[in-house]
Every structure is written in C-alpha cells, then in structure tokens.
Amino acid sequence: MLAGNAAHRRPPPEIRVATVARLVLRAGLTLAAHQPTPLSPAQARVLRAVIAAIRPRGHGFDQPIDDDVLRDVARFLPYLPGPLRIGLPLGLYLVEYGPPLFARRLRRFSAMTPEEGRRYLAGWGHATGLRGAFFLGLRTLVFLAFYQHPDVLASLDVDWAGRAATLVARRAELLHGHAG
Numbered sequence: 001m002l003a004g005n006a007a008h009r010r011p012p013p014e015i016r017v018a019t020v021a022r023l024v025l026r027a028g029l030t031l032a033a034h035q036p037t038p039l040s041p042a043q044a045r046v047l048r049a050v051i052a053a054i055r056p057r058g059h060g061f062d063q064p065i066d067d068d069v070l071r072d073v074a075r076f077l078p079y080l081p082g083p084l085r086i087g088l089p090l091g092l093y094l095v096e097y098g099p100p101l102f103a104r105r106l107r108r109f110s111a112m113t114p115e116e117g118r119r120y121l122a123g124w125g126h127a128t129g130l131r132g133a134f135f136l137g138l139r140t141l142v143f144l145a146f147y148q149h150p151d152v153l154a155s156l157d158v159d160w161a162g163r164a165a166t167l168v169a170r171r172a173e174l175l176h177g178h179a180g
Contacts, residue, residue, distance in 0.1 A: 039074050039089060046092040047073060049110040053117030054142045063151040072145035084137065091134045095124075102131075 039047065051066050051073075077085060099105040099112070103120050112120060124135035146152060153160070 039077075039092075042096070043089050043092045044070065044074070045110050046096045049112070049114075049117055050092070050095060050121070050138060051142055051146075052114045053112075053121050054139055055146050061152065061155065063149070063155070065146070065149050065151055068149055069142060069145040072148070073141050076141060076145070087134065088138065088141075091138070094131075094134075095121075095138075102127075 048066060048070050051069050055061070055066070055069065077088065080088065096109045099107060099109055099120060102123055105112070105116075105120070109117060109120060121135065124131055125139070126132070127135065147156075
C-alpha cells in the first residue's frame with residue numbers, strides 16, 4: 001500500500017520550483033528584482049502594436065514617439081513585482097495570438113491596423129478576470145511612458161522643472177519670512 005502511494009505523490013517543492021525556474025529562464029524572463037527583462041523581438045513587435053493602438057491620437061499627440069514609449073516601458077519592466085515581470089511578457093503572446101479566440105479574427109494582433117487593434121483591445125478593456133487586469137496594467141504602463149515623454153509634456157505645456165524651481169523659491173521665501 002505504501003509503495004502505491006509513493007508513486008502518486010507530488011515531487012518535493014524544491015523540484016517543482018527548479019522546474020518552473022528552468023522554464024522561466026528558458027523563456028528569457030527573470031525573477032530577480034531590477035534585473036534586465038529583455039523583450040524578445042516578437043514581444044517587442046507586439047508591444048509596439050499595442051502602443052500604436054492604445055496611445056492617444058490627435059490634439060497635439062501625434063508625435064513620432066512610439067519607439068521611445070516602447071523603450072521606456074521595456075526599461076520599467078525590471079521594477080515590476082516578480083509575477084508581473086513574468087506575466088507581462090507572456091501576456092503579450094496572448095494579445096498576439098488571441099484574436100481568433102477573443103475577436104473571431106484569423107490574424108495576429110501585430111498584423112492588424114491600429115484601428116482594428118483599438119477595437120480588439122477595447123474588448124480586453126471590458127473583460128473581467130486576469131485578461132482585464134492584464135490589459136489595465138499594460139495600458140497604464142503605456143500611458144505612463146507616453147505622458148511622461150518630453151514632447152507630450154511640451155504639447156501639454158507642462159514644465160516639471162520650472163514648477164519645481166518655482167515651488168523651491170516660494171518655500172525659501174516662506175522660510176526666510178518666518179526666520180526673520
């Protein structure tokens with residue numbers, strides 16, 4: 001009886017963890033914080049298409065900055081929590097190969113026009129569960145990188161350095177007035 005149970009037991013946790021770690025490393029992902037998480041060329045292609053579909057257009061937002069946004073999102077990946085550092089690059093594959101499943105389209109996401117991509121991703125925005133959460137996180141990263149780009153800030157008349165200098169000068173005035 002004991003021999004039969006031993007055959008059906010799960011492997012020890014250290015073996016399962018080692019297997020997962022090997023798969024993660026083979027996929028080119030990293031578990032350690034602040035380590036580079038390089039995007040594969042396929043993941044970069046999908047992320048570039050996501051950026052083209054998500055980013056705002058018109059009203060001064062049509063600057064050619066998609067490559068800068070892609071670079072900034074990829075640069076931020078190592079600072080995400082471990083599950084997101086793994087989940088985001090893997091989720092890009094779901095975005096790429098999901099149209100037959102989620103939109104009844106027989107083409108990859110990166111082959112869609114930006115307008116088709118916007119409609120496809122709008123469905124992700126209305127989804128619940130992990131798919132909706134993934135899209136919300138991805139959209140947040142794209143918007144953060146987009147709206148912090150110097151060209152976009154300039155088109156919005158946002159001058160963070162000037163505002164900081166003004167606030168520091170004002171605080172110095174207030175402190176000087178109270179000290180005297």
